[in-house]
Amino acid sequence: MRHRPALPARRLWLQTSALWGAGLAGLAAGCSTAKPAAAPTPAAASAAPPAAVNTDPRTPPLTLPEPANPALPSLLLIGDSTVRNGRDDGQRLGPVGQWGWGHVLARYLDATRLNTVNRAIGGLSSRTYRTGGHWARTKAFIKAGDVVLIQFGHNDSGPINDTQRARGTLRGTGPEQETIDNQLTGQRETVLTYGAYLRGYIEEIRALGARPVLCTPIPRKRRDEQGRTERGTAAHAGWATAVARETGVPLIDLDTLVSERYDALGPVVVDMLFPRTTPEERVHPNWAGSALNAQLVLQALRAQQLLPEAAFLPPPAAAPADNNTPAAAPLNPRLPTLFLVGDSTVRSAGQNGHWGWGERLAPWLDAQQIQLANHAIGGRSTRTFLREGRWARVRAQFKPGDVVLIQFGHNDVARVGDPAGKQRGSLPGTGPERQAETLPDGTVEPVQSFGAYLTRYVREALDAGVVPVVLSPIPHKDRWQEGRDFPEHAAWGREVAEREGALFVDLTMRVTARYQQIGAAAVEGLFSDARTHTNDAGAKLNAECVAEILRGLPQALLAPAIKASAG
Template sequence: MRAMTRLTTRRLTRRMLATLLLALPLAHAQEFTATTDPARAQIQLPEPAKPELPSLIFIGDSTVRNGRDDGQGQGADGQWGWGTPIAAYFDLKKINVVNRAVGGLSSRTYRTSGHWDRTKPFIKRGDWVVMQFGHNDASPVNDNSRARGVLRGTGPEQEVIDNLLTGKRETVTTYGAYLRGYIAEIRAAGATPVVASPVIRKRWEADGKTVTRAGGNFAGWAAEVARQEKVAFIDLNEWGAKRYEALGKAVVATLFPPNPETVHTNWLGAAVNAQLVIAGLLQNKVLPEDVYKQRFAPDGSDDRPVVDARKVRVEAPRDPKLPSLVLIGDSTVRSGGQNGAYGWGERVALFFDTQRINVVNNAIGGRSSRTFFTEGRWAAVLEQLKAGDTLLIQFGHNDGARIGDPAGKNRGSVPGIGPETVEDTRPDGTKEMVQSFGWYLARYINDAKAKGASVVVLSPIPHKDRWKPEQPRDFENYAAWGEQVARANGAQFIDLTLLVAEAYRAVGADKVDTFFSDARTHTNDAGAVFNATQLVEALKRLPGQPLQSFLRPVAP
């Protein structure tokens, strides 16, 4: 049984990781004629799509942009650099993301092959340039194959060679000297340089749990140059190692094409590395906050707030003698004004006659259907429920967190509505048997009904970037699971995802952009009122209209 649980855990972790990351568009792949021979590399590279916007430009090797940037015709299973999927995490109406890395090159040959001279004209004042070299810099300094190696270290050492590949005399310098050259020229153009260490390789120590670092060589030298030059540094080596260790060897294997590949990731692995780059840009405060569509921490978690439950009391009905409309959910229901964010549950009371019904918002940021239950918050809410109350339930935004991954913050529920369980380990070392999303919903429904309350299950509100008709439907699985559980357990269901998406389409993208306080998840005051309006209209259409008599005659 324990072996089966471990197997199920691994399968679920891989599936959830794939669901999260493979949703990124593959539209960035382009057909280019490419060669990685530095003597004749004339690859056609992207240019800023909107020259009037600031640009985030990448230079580097194949771990940033691989070959023709097309996965070698193998789709997501081919080799991809992180500079391709990262574009999906930015608002391209506000910033250009320009991946001018070239596979097979080093900090030396990116310059000597002419790519740097072709990139510099696109760098203007106010831009940012991220450089990531090192994977090819340890190659031979002089041979008739690629002649791309550099001198080790960060010092002033030089070596004059007659290049066997190009037939030209060349002065080769240290890795650090090449990085300093890029930094100086980027600054001279009025742009901001950023140094990233090489991405981590898929190499494990004998214990199978520890990833082999490369800090003493190019990763360490990159950090040293960044520190000396006082530029932002992104430690893809150490952060990547910790990320892989958290995921485990079996899951990390799914981030790469089949063995023996240890350097080049597939699309999934490239997206993981892209998230680390986002984390580094955020940690160093490199870019304006409003250019991000999604944010990540070094452990892979996103920017959804996990509110300290000790600081948010369980709200009680104002008048216990009145019926209550009770809300439970996450930060899209209640954000408390943090960073200008408000959930629809904080504005829905505007539509009700609160002299005749209590509106009790007990949602809390960062919670899933699982953690709202396991933290004891549901028990406190349930104690207050009584006959004649109505409970609205909306979870899903945090339920997709990966079970067993510390980045998931022990929030993920098992996908589906069945009886399957997965063992998870909490930060304090205790074990928890995690239930399915449907199990937690059914528990809420049946507990509330036992107290004589009515229940309405809501699907999650959509993200800012997932409501257009040509896009895949947001929260499709969670909406389907919510409806199935509601019907099976005698509750009503409102597809709030679909209703809000349709309302967004009606007002258009420019208006929708004004509804959010962050890149894609949390609404501001106007967005909260807008979404509350859609919910109230749906409540009016429920069979029997259970809340109709409590609504204000005139909407706010």
């Protein structure tokens, strides 16, 4: 597993959070009375207006990250909610909530060599980040050799003076300015152009011996008449590009890079990169969308050599060659993929009359909205699916906007070290414990806990911009009437999902509830063996339960792709 930075925010993904970008937005700016003034220089833009004190009483206290190790160089980020959203915890919705790309970017950088410090704030503009005092506080952490990424624009187009947010900037990059009596703060303020504020940040960063890097704003989910993503070259993206050219600072043109990726992926996939809210969300990506944006930032940082190579974490190991597994059908890159990984209760191929629910899920899916890739295989556990390179082969096909369902447990219960366990059991729990077991070929495998294997799957899916959904195992035929089956594995799966930011669904109890509805006699006819494997009818019933689960995922993640009935 790759070395990972310690990210306390991972533990916050499913904790309480209120979307308070709107509250922060009410910091300054609006248009009132225009007054002539001298043309501002970059130095003047950097110095005016002074605002170490936040004068908006409605703005809650802010807790922003600081460099974890002041002895290391830092990559600092300033911007709006598309860089750091709200309290940076996905609004308690995990990967389907709103996220900024700065949060995901930290996952790809080595925290032992570089501090990644995301100081962006939702709802702010290039102007109000300064007038609210946030820039003054961020400057205190900038030192020689640091790199500062700047991405503003989404909130700069608002009114420059009103009683709600007052955050807009004047259009363009020129010397124009307007003096107002700010209706929100009650203070007189001289408002500059967007470009002047950017030049001010650049000048001050350079004065501190650090390196400024401009990012154009990520595009909105908005398409022109030809179906192409609308670019911002005529507004803030174009103006940021002009300032970068004028000042000689590096530019990461996210407006172009992201737009090109959106157009290549197509509208069905792009819709999966945003929360499915009402009204439709067009600005703030979910985890998958922010992962896509972060990957593009990462590529630009590397290509332009803006960070030392040692700061980048290595990619995960590639899958070992496997000449015995038939090549899977190529996936359509313009459709999101629903990946399935698991054991024979998910995929049995009809052997001995056994069928898994994954083999009967396709009739519930709208093939115009999503494609199914069932990589489950009989006899595997979390441990052996990884050891045999199967997970790596699935991971190699991931793209942002995909979803992976993970259901293991039936084979993880085998005793480690017992030859009868076929070297597939995992250790109980979710901790870091390891136990050596010698394989038939003589190699020694350090066996990990069930939760440790799940953690790896979840983290690597999230790194790829894929939403992981952990499912507890389907129940045995002889256990569903005795309370609940798989209590430990369900608890461990839930713990990992909540800690790491995945979604968790108790499939065990969902299927149990259906068994209770139809009764013991009917359940008896759903199995093809004594207690574990379902027949075709059982697989169809379980697939229906899974379809109901998918339709009910938060933020209607897959709802448009799930039919109301099979067929």
